[in-house]
Amino acid sequence: MKASLLIKNIGQLITMAGLNRPWLKEDIENLERFEDAVVICKGDEILAAGDKSLMDDYDLSEAEVVDAGGKLVTPGLVDSHVHLIFAGWRENELALKLKGYDYLEILEQGGGILNTVRATREATSEELYEHIYKLLDNMLENGTTTTEAKSGYGLDLETELKSLRLVKELNKDHEIDLVGTFLGAHAVPEEFKDAEEYTNFVIEEVLPKVADEKLAEFCDVFCDQGVFSVDQARRILSAAKEKGMKLKIHADELVALGGAELAAELSATTAEHLLKASDNGIEKMAEAGVIATLLPGTPFYLMLDKYADARKMIDKGLAVSIATDLNPGTSATESLQIIMNLASFMMKMTAEEIIAAVTINPAYGINKGDKIGSLEKGKKADIVIWDSDNLEFLIYHFGVNLANKVFKNGKLVVENGKKINKK
Ligand code: IZC
Ligand code: ZN
Numbered sequence: 001m002k003a004s005l006l007i008k009n010i011g012q013l014i015t016m017a018g019l020n021r022p023w024l025k026e027d028i029e030n031l032e033r034f035e036d037a038v039v040i041c042k043g044d045e046i047l048a049a050g051d052k053s054l055m056d057d058y059d060l061s062e063a064e065v066v067d068a069g070g071k072l073v074t075p076g077l078v079d080s081h082v083h084l085i086f087a088g089w090r091e092n093e094l095a096l097k098l099k100g101y102d103y104l105e106i107l108e109q110g111g112g113i114l115n116t117v118r119a120t121r122e123a124t125s126e127e128l129y130e131h132i133y134k135l136l137d138n139m140l141e142n143g144t145t146t147t148e149a150k151s152g153y154g155l156d157l158e159t160e161l162k163s164l165r166l167v168k169e170l171n172k173d174h175e176i177d178l179v180g181t182f183l184g185a186h187a188v189p190e191e192f193k194d195a196e197e198y199t200n201f202v203i204e205e206v207l208p209k210v211a212d213e214k215l216a217e218f219c220d221v222f223c224d225q226g227v228f229s230v231d232q233a234r235r236i237l238s239a240a241k242e243k244g245m246k247l248k249i250h251a252d253e254l255v256a257l258g259g260a261e262l263a264a265e266l267s268a269t270t271a272e273h274l275l276k277a278s279d280n281g282i283e284k285m286a287e288a289g290v291i292a293t294l295l296p297g298t299p300f301y302l303m304l305d306k307y308a309d310a311r312k313m314i315d316k317g318l319a320v321s322i323a324t325d326l327n328p329g330t331s332a333t334e335s336l337q338i339i340m341n342l343a344s345f346m347m348k349m350t351a352e353e354i355i356a357a358v359t360i361n362p363a364y365g366i367n368k369g370d371k372i373g374s375l376e377k378g379k380k381a382d383i384v385i386w387d388s389d390n391l392e393f394l395i396y397h398f399g400v401n402l403a404n405k406v407f408k409n410g411k412l413v414v415e416n417g418k419k420i421n422k423k
Contacts, residue, residue, distance in 0.1 A: 003063040005041040005410055007383065008052065011070035012390045013037035015049045016360040017376035022291055022319035022369070023356040031352045033391070039073060041381040044409035049375035066405070066412075068385050072394060074355060075375050076145025076382030076406065077336045080362035081248075081272050081293050083327035084135065084149035084178070085163035087128055088119035090328045103302060103330065104226045104254065113153070113187040116328050120153035120163070128166055135326070136174045137419050138334040143403035145382035147176055148323075148366050150220060152183030155198075156191075157206050160184050164215035175408045175419075179366040181248060182207070182216040185228050185236050199232040203239045211243035217367060218269070220248040223262065225255040230262050237266050246367055252276040253298070264288035270321070270365045274308045275299060286317040291365045293321045294357075296342035297331035310347040320353065321362040341398035351391045381410035387417075 013034040019027060039049040040058050048054045093106055106112040120128070139147060149170070151163035164180050171178040184202040192198040210216055219240030223233035237247050246269050251259025253273035260281025263271035271277075271285060272293040285292060294308040313320055322343045325331040333339070336358050343349045343357065363373025372380050385405040388394040394402055406414035413420055 010037040016374035072386040078362040080365040081323035087123035152186030155189040180216040181218040185221040295325035383407040
């Protein structure tokens with residue numbers, strides 16, 4: 001077989017290959033690392049990844065050869081919780097937070113998410129496109145090759161549809177692959193009386209159009225105190241499921257409302273945040289195979305003492321992912337690398353758990369586990385060469401971009417941490 005790309009002289013290669021499902025505790029404990037390794041690709045696909053003896057099995061006469069210089073190589077990172085479609089930032093809320101206002105108090109006063117809703121409704125499609133394209137560039141330069149993309153700052157029919165159409169357009173135009181999520185139930189917009197009235201509107205007016213136009217693969221609800229109740233979340237997510245959509249849920253972030261239990265009841269693909277998830281909720285999620293998506297950037301920015309209990313979740317048999325939660329209100333970062341640092345420093349996850357949590361597990365969390373998340377035959381050639389000798393260094397050294405080269409679909413798109421041919 002003729003190869004088109006050979007990455008050789010890899011000091012440490014982590015493939016995450018070999019299982020056709022998310023990785024659990026015992027899988028991670030047996031994670032293999034290859035030394036003096038290679039990755040061999042043809043076009044946009046991986047042919048093989050592992051020991052350099054694999055070179056004997058392929059015709060490399062026409063392959064482009066990239067020397068990894070003895071560095072760490074991993075699959076491209078997958079960011080599975082991203083509020084991508086928004087205009088404007090909310091740095092003003094940091095000062096309010098320092099004065100003692102909490103997240104829900106700011107929202108109740110018409111700020112928070114509702115500020116971003118105003119900005120997103122006012123922005124033209126072109127302005128949104130330019131702003132978000134730059135966010136995607138930053139993500140790519142930091143090693144992310146696939147991302148989820150939530151709507152949720154329109155909260156009216158027109159702007160929710162505009163947001164999800166933009167996801168489709170950016171998926172075509174940008175190197176990063178995007179998976180759309182409809183988060184119509186993100187907050188109650190000011191023109192509605194209450195969450196109940198808005199829930200009915202989402203189910204009757206918006207969701208059918210999103211589903212008919214196939215604008216989003218997933219439906220999500222912000223189920224928490226002061227936003228949407230478990231009952232309202234159940235109604236929205238059940239309606240989405242009937243229309244063939246897959247489910248995600250913002251669960252038990254601020255209070256233990258029962259979002260984890262609901263995720264298990266509805267066989268959601270993922271439940272996210274879970275800072276306050278109950279033991280019962282965690283057990284039910286494990287039984288139902290719901291992936292836990294933990295977002296340590298959020299408690300970090302909100303200055304909370306408590307993070308999600310990753311150790312307990314992994315020990316109880318949950319598959320755990322971590323994600324940026326990129327959004328202008330509670331986690332203003334495009335970098336999964338800083339999230340990897342926080343997962344270690346604040347949630348005590350091991351290096352092996354962390355690499356599973358940013359590659360193969362989130363790939364399953366966005367329903368792409370058969371195509372991305374590991375370096376193995378037939379999967380997309382999405383690969384990162386790091387300025388790092390080993391996995392531990394990547395997680396220990398923080399605050400700088402350690403992604404050196406990024407390959408997307410077998411093509412070099414980032415070199416020395418900078419996107420090639422940046423607009
Ligand atoms: O804009 O505050 N948590 N949604 C749920 C967010 C944070 C985004 C925001
Ligand atoms: Zn979120």
